[in-house]
Amino acid sequence: MGQGTITEAVMFFDQNHVVKEMMYPEFEAVLDGVVTISDFRNQLVNAAFVEIDGQLMIRAAVLFTIDFDEQGNADKDWNIPLQHLVYAAGLGPDLGAGPIKLACRSQCPVSWHQAQMWDPDMSPDANHLHSLKRAAESNSLGILIDRSYVPPVPVASITAPTLSEPPMLDDDVPTLDAALDFEEPAPAQAAVDEGELENRLSKKFQAAHRNKVANLIKQQRLQIATLKNRFKEEMVQRNRLFQQQQEKLKAELESQRTEMEAQQRQNTTLKQTMKQQLDEFRRSREELTRQLQNIEHDEGQDIASLKAQYEAEMAERLQAATAELQEQVEVRDVEMAYRNELDGQMQEELEELRAKVEEYSLRQSEDVLEDLSHKGVVFVAYHPGVGHITIPLRDIPKYMNHTMSYVSGKCFVSEEIYNQWLRHYESPNCDARTADGSRCGTRLDRVDSPGMYTEGHSNHCEKHRGMSAVEVVKAARQQR
Template structure:
């Protein structure tokens, strides 16, 4: 009979629904088949689904959790370009809360062991009554996946773990004293574990709330910019309508001028005909004059009446156009005033409103941690965030930049004879104020050489 020293861990994947709760569970081999497009899931077509990768021990207790996203196309097939090292993230993640088997390893957006995978992770909710970690724990306990559970009472003692006490300690200890010491040690351990778990949960919740506030601020800025663009588009539309109205008024004036010229030309033609008739005989002239006068008067009366009617119509149309133009000008002035008011209320006014509503602007910088930026320091922070963080660490901007490069990639920066960097992994300096450029960024060998050069 063989004894298994290390219990076998089971890999599983849980699917979270948009309405809250877990909608689907599967073992990791099934998830790999989904990634290989062996099967599709039409219920998640054209969606980005929140998922959790779990390592579960034989007693149905969670040991590691990775919260990640997975995209599905319109047919329900998983994203072919998705390639997230879930097991690596689970094995190298930071400590999380105790879920029954000691502190778990937790990888999420605000606690990611590999920085370039942070954008593919999400933060769980730790709110009372909606705690995603508690939901995962209860789901695993239900054992819908049919995992084989190890009975704690059937655990076999490993021979290597058996130790024989020394002969001078074979006498029976005092049971009451041993029991009291054991109870005190157990109580102290429980208190420490509870305090560490509470601190970890509060830090994770603060990080999640900070990210939510940043996203809300970005959304408000985007909405303000979109409203300003819509006002500008409306202004352009009104200006174009005004130009069209002015063009129409000019065309109507040209038509009225042409009609007046045509009427004047008709009068001149009739005058010429009258002068020709005066050269005829007196009798014919009298007859023609009387006839001409009648016809002329009739034509003139008809032409004048028609012209007056046309002029009256044009006057009404012109008055309507002038009224429309005045209305358009008033609307343009109102929109311009609204645009100016929006422009005045932009930027700092929005920040002042948020500050009055109790919104706190929190940023995170390595070495300085989470910084609360007062409203009067927002402009200085926007101009140079690194200089602002360096001032909070009581170092210069140059020293902070050098430390930040060391913090993100703690390797030896000394230059080898061939021109390349040493790149030997070194101990990371967590505080910028303790970082010395020529010494803290070098390995032991190059640090010694640097000291020899300084002494020499």
């Protein structure tokens, strides 16, 4: 029997819950601007185009996004061929009626529509596809159920009968013969060989098991692809947030630096002003001293009192001016110290923020690597001298941070010897220096194993093997 009438519908999500459902013709009216959806004003909504059969089972799903304006009108430029995507979509999880056809961001048959698609959350506690299944089964759209449709009995769920005890089947359930697609044997064929029957049943069960395993593998690949896309989007968002915070802190630092430079210029101006005033006081004092000398010459008896009065007055004025300027300089120095301290604090905050972002990125990367390791992913690397090596998850940080040290440890040699051997392996020529300072360059037999490499022997030709650099130079000069 067929799968019955197919109903096309559109369901809208709020996080992982279906909040609104409508038939596809109603959705076309929304796209044409005939109907508005006030609940989605100024929102970018995740939606799903689904095909539902007469038994309220989902057969296909296309996960897309659509934008609504301030009045609740759909984006006029939105144009995704939903029905074409269903036709070209790949297989997805089994929602009760076999693997559905699924089109999403990680599994989009038309690449230029990928930006307007989204990936479902397939975790047990928040599964978008299960929400679609529950919404279809609730039948809020009032789909007519096809009562005449009898779903096929999965071959994997049929238990093979024994010859002594035939299975008891209801009238409404397909018999074993119907499930296996062969007619009831004639009376003349009643004595069918039991081994042949078991062999046919075994092939049917094996085919059903292979299909089930293949569907599980496809579902796991889809889930891994969605997790990778989500991780990339989170990292892009984190990096964008970090860049914004970094730009903000840089702007604040630049502002503080500008203010500090202005304070420094102001302090320099004050010091110059104080110096000018001190020079003026000095000149005035010299002038008054000359006047006192003249007065002393004219009026000897009043010199002492005038001199004392002058010195006291000058000392008082000089002390007052000096104290005022000194106080201004101290205030500026305190402000500069505060600015420097605030600048240091902001630098520390910037470093802490950068460290937190790096730590979060490392933690996210470790979580993804651990998840991939649990799913059976093996990390393999190739290096000369050791070949392909399998790297355990716990050694990934060590391998990333100290690659050469890790590889040399696998070769049972030191990192220095491994690097010397690697240079010889890549260029097996004599490294000895001639009298003019150039390399000998004689072609050598390559040593394929780092453990068999000996510096001064494996990288020198027969002529220079065992000779020091001084001896090589002397031998070259003698040959001349």
